[in-house]
Amino acid sequence: MEESSIEKQVVSLPPKKRSGWRESLPSKLNHLKGGNVTLDCGDWNLGCRELKQMKSIIEKSGMKLEQIYSVIPETIVSATALGYQAQLIFPKGAIQSQPQNSNVIRPEKESKVFFHEGTLRSGEHLEVEGDVLLLGDVNPGASISSTGDVLIFGRLLGTAHAGNSGNINAKIVALELKPLQLRIAEKIARGPEERPKVGFAEEAKLIKGHILIGPAKAAYLRKKPLLPNQSL
Amino acid sequence: MSPNTRIILICSGKGGVGKTTLTANLGIALAKQGVRTAVLDADFGLRNLDLLLGLENRIIYTAQEVLEESCRLEQALVKHKQEGNLALLPAGNPRMLDWLKPEDMQRIVSMLAEQFDYVLIDCPAGVEDGFKNAASATNEAIVITTPEISAVRDADRVIGLLNTNGIKPIQLVLNRVRPKMIASQEMLSVDDVTDILALPLLGLVLEDEQVIVSTNRGEPLTLRGSRSPAARCYGNIARRLQGEEIPLIDPSKEGKGLRDKFRRLMATKIF
Incomplete structure (x- = not known):
């Protein structure tokens, strides 16, 4: 995980979704100063329940989840449903390398x-x-x-x-x-x-x-x- | 321009839902509260705000002469005969429509804003040039509609256009509410309307025959402190605009109280 604190504090989740994030997320938050945090979910497909868990982990560390970035529309929908500012973003080429589902016949x-x-x-x-x-x-x-x-x-x-x-x-x-x-x-x-x-x-x-x-x-x-x- | 002046556009899309009546009554009600209020008739094609206020025969100059700079603003403003805090800037000749630009409208509104606390703009029906000119000069709007699907549809369209013009806040007034018809589900309920339009409700106005009487007399209902249902509603709207917190009337409870029954009995012509 990386973080940058130019103006916003952004916490980025690693590229592939891992099951152990509940344990690894709190330790990464320790480096931050507190206050508002933007969560970059990358290509993680997150539902409302998982986002709520992330929110409570972040709040336990004394910070407030303010904004959510993701490249997955489903995550954006979940985030918006929970009332967060959410933004769909497109990283350079990272997501394009995913294998295309073979049973889709659409152009x-x-x-x-x-x-x-x-x-x-x-x-x-x-x-x-x-x-x-x-x-x-x-x-x-x-x-x-x-x-x-x-x-x-x-x-x-x-x-x-x-x-x-x-x-x-x-x-x-x-x-x-x-x-x-x-x-x-x-x-x-x-x-x-x-x-x-x-x-x-x-x-x-x-x-x-x-x-x-x-x-x-x-x-x-x-x-x-x-x-x-x-x-x- | 005075930064505290509130410039409010009163619009509806559909005609005949009560824009002009609301403008006149709200103007009087605000003036009665002691704030300097100007009402601007932006319905150049079919002007009748002057009629409702009973000021038709006092008009000497209009917005047209002000824009042409053949008179000063003070000369064109018609002060209300009983409410000194209220002034009307009448609409000019319908031919103004041919040359009026949004910039003209902005100029005239900013002139009014220097002298008044509230500027209420009575918008023409429709969404064409007249509406666009009026909308360009305002930063706040009241959308008025009646519980009919055609009026609600037009209001929805107007709200969309106001949103794209960046006008905020937009508030809703629901006019001609008939509690009995809502109770028997013959009329769209308040919730049905706010569900579609998704705007904060500034007020309800109950259906009231006295509105017709007062319109024909040229004396807005709020002028004489009338106790009729619509007059109370207009008064409440004016006070809510000023920031007072007044609960909305509940249509289902309207007319059921002992006092209302007594009043109705007194109003019945026995002879």
């Missing part, structure tokens, strides 16, 4: 994930090449579209179009899926009339030419490598 450029924070309000339109991850709601009258998947960490009440250049494998995932209209590739569907159950994420997929809504798969994001791209 390379589709593995881009565009990350947007904030609610889309009526009349606003977000169009993205590649996948899009939105932290916020899509209000009625707003629309979001991408050539890949549309992932919404919030409510989808407007219109969403996944795979807008014809990708029939694209999906639309949201914590509350009650859109006015859903589009996947060339297919169009009206949203459901009734309100979905609260607290269950749902996804819309194209199955045999029809757009169907079902419970979202928790492991969905991990099926394919979400390689950040410098051009984002």
Whole structure:
């Protein structure tokens, strides 16, 4: 682990995730002066529980976790859900050397994930090449579209179009899926009339030419490598 | 520009939801609290803030002459006849729309800001040039909407535009609330609206026939210290703007108390 204290104190986790971090993290914190700490999680895929544990370890050492950096969108989502400032960063080439998952048939450029924070309000339109991850709601009258998947960490009440250049494998995932209209590739569907159950994420997929809504798969994001791209 | 002046844009997107009524009542209510308040009618195409304030026949010069520098600001300002702390800067000719630029609007607002504690700008409906001009000159906004999906949708659009202009804080006023219709679930509830718009609620205004009466008379409800429901709501909004902490009225409890029942009984025409 290294640290730098130009202005912010940054604690960087080592490149590969290790199981012994609960023991090794406190000793690395001893070098720091105290106060606010920024945690650079590198390519560690961390859930809310692990981040909470890290937070309590840092607090035991008399410091305060202020900000989280990561190259993994899932970690960013967890960090934001816990209320931290989180930033998706892209190191030079380090992450690109990871082996690409072999069962993914998507073309390379589709593995881009565009990350947007904030609610889309009526009349606003977000169009993205590649996948899009939105932290916020899509209000009625707003629309979001991408050539890949549309992932919404919030409510989808407007219109969403996944795979807008014809990708029939694209999906639309949201914590509350009650859109006015859903589009996947060339297919169009009206949203459901009734309100979905609260607290269950749902996804819309194209199955045999029809757009169907079902419970979202928790492991969905991990099926394919979400390689950040410098051009984002 | 005086740094303490609060410049507040009152806008809604949709027309007819109560921008001008709120501007007039809020202007009077603030002036009654002793703060120097200016109301600027930025609705050049369809001006009627002067009507609501009952000042139509006193207008000599307008914002147009001020911008053309053919009169001084003091000459154009119309002081309210009963509330000396309130002044109106009337909108000029509708043809102003052809040449008015955001810079003109900024110039006129900064002139007002030198003399007043509050500058309330009555924004035109829509999101076109009139709105953009008005939004360019402000740093704070009140979005007013009614519990109808069309008004809420337009308000949402306006909030998006205000956000991109970097205007903060934006607060919400929900107008024409009918407690009975909310209770019977025929109307969007307060939570339904704030759920979509995600803004801090500055106040609710109850549906009230007295608003129509006062508009036609050219005497805003807050002027005479009326005890009608809407007047109370406007007064509360003005006090919250000044930083007082006043709990929001609960629509479900409105009109149920003994005093309200008695008042209603007294208002009933028996003969």
